[in-house]
Amino acid sequence: MCTGLEVAAIGAxxxxxxxxxxxxxxxxxxxxxxxxxxxxxxEAAQAAARVEADRIRKAGRAQAAQANASLAASGVDTGEGTALRIQSGIVGDAEQDAYQTILNGANQSARLNAQASADRISGRNASTSGYISAGSSLLSAGGTAYNGWKKAGSK
Incomplete structure (x- = not known):
């Protein structure tokens, strides 16, 4: 038989x-x-990057149109030569900025998804650790009970 101390230890x-x-x-x-x-x-980072890229493209088109209007107002033929290169450069730069914004959003999204994976792994590890600790406590309780039974039997 176990004494009250062993029973308390087992309960604990x-x-x-x-x-x-x-x-x-x-x-x-x-x-x-x-x-x-x-x-x-x-997901929000990718969506924000797409919205910002669209804003950059729209601003680039507006700037190109403004440059085109200024050149036309000064009597330059806007469909060829320097005027065309200026417009193409403005639109090209805007597209490059928009693309870079989308890439930055994708990179941020990838980092956040990697963090999500790490969080899930951490959660699984915590759960496993809890079960291992529980098993250790129960084994300890079994050892305490066995020792109490052994001592009580030898008296």
Missing amino acids: SVLAAGGAVYSGQQQKKMSNYQAAQAEADA
Whole structure:
């Protein structure tokens, strides 16, 4: 038979095991929440980059049109030569800026998605750790019970 001390130790170990499992599960839930938030941020970064790229393209077209109007007002033929190169340069620069903005958004999105993956891994590890700690507590409780039974049997 076990004494009251061994019973208390076993009870404490069982409670510790339950607490370890619960803690691991809560950490996993928090990590999954953070992962979902990082994924939402990744989507938002890409969407924001596309909106900004469209704004850059629109501004480039407006600037090219303004340059075209200024050149035409001064009597320059806008369909050839320097005037055409100026317009093409403005539109080309705007497109390059827009493309770079989209690339930056994609890179930011990739970093956020990588963080989401890391958060999920962290959550799985926390859950596994909780189960391992619980198992350790229960094994410790079993050892305590066995020692108490062994001592009580030898008296």
